[in-house]
Amino acid sequence: MTIAVIDYGMGNLHSVAKALEHLTKEAVIITRAPDDIRNASRVILPGQGAMRDCMGELERTELTGIVQEMLDDADKPLLGICVGQQMLQQSSEENGGIQCLSYLGGEVKRFPSDMQQHGERLKVPHMGWNHVAQHHSHALWEGIPDNERFYFVHSYYVKAANDADVFGTVHYGDITAHVATGRDATFAVQFHPEKSAAMGLKLLANFIRWTP
Template sequence: MTIAVIDYGMGNLHSVAKALEHVADENIVITSDPRAIRGATRVVLPGQGAIRDCMGELERAELRGLVDELLSNHSKPLLGICVGQQMLMERSEENGGIDCLGYLKGAVKRFDDKQLDEHAQRLKVPHMGWNHVSHIQGHALWDGIEDKARFYFVHSYYVSASERSQVFGATHYAGAEAHVAIGKGSIFAVQFHPEKSAAAGLKLLENFVRWQP
């Protein structure tokens, strides 16, 4: 039993792997080897930084086709994290417009940095720190996690999904409802960093390890 963390040169790979080791008995590998990824029982798609760079590095590492394959055939559970969530959408507003993987319908939008908080101070973008996540609907990965539990975020762009049935969690910031947990079939993806989100984050990773979609 192996969980593969896809290494395409982007993402908080070692922190994710360490968090998974904390909650899983399975072997955790960080790998760019297509055979190892195909042979794994579960897969994690991380991402960090600019989506243009993440998409470019996925192509450069010759892993774009493999990720498309995993998304299309639902052969095993896959967890996307941070930009690994954004990449699942059709298009991002970043850098004037970047095509994404197109697995789920919707866009990746930038927070409005002109929004004010309750003290009439301009809200900071990127959205950085802890925020509450509301459960839009039930999911196995929410088991044992309270509605409106807090998770850790670092992002300037957020997912706006077109199909509400694929939204499992949301948070509000800078006047926007960010769809921070989305999924379909054996795919689940989150904008926040579960590996940095203390007990709630570890519980979500534990649920992913046990998930039988």
């Protein structure tokens, strides 16, 4: 049994791998070999930085097809992290509009630069700890209290097209961001579980045990 962390040159690959190795005796590999990804028992799609760069690197490394294949496999657990969540949506408004993987129908939108709360301007990017409200129940929330805190670093957020795809939300100013989304064997989060202390490790442990 193997957990494959997809290496297309973007994301905290080694941090995610080390967190997984702490939780399981299964082999954890960082790979861009399609057969390794295809034969893995479960898959991690990380991401960090600009959407244009992430989508571009996925295409350059010729991994777009295998990622689409894994998304279409209703029995293969896949976890998207940070931009790995955003990439699953229909499109991003970054750089005037970028087509994403279109697994889910949502949009990726930028936080307004003039947001305020209690008379003070909120910082963009949204960086640090925030409370995640569990919108629908899911196996990956098992043992994690509602409104637990997780660690974020992002300027863009997901606005899902379908309520059924939303599993967690965060309020930042007057924005409700859909920070946990998924469908079938795919679950994706905007926050970094590998940087979110005990509750982040709990979510990763739930993913390792998850049988969709």
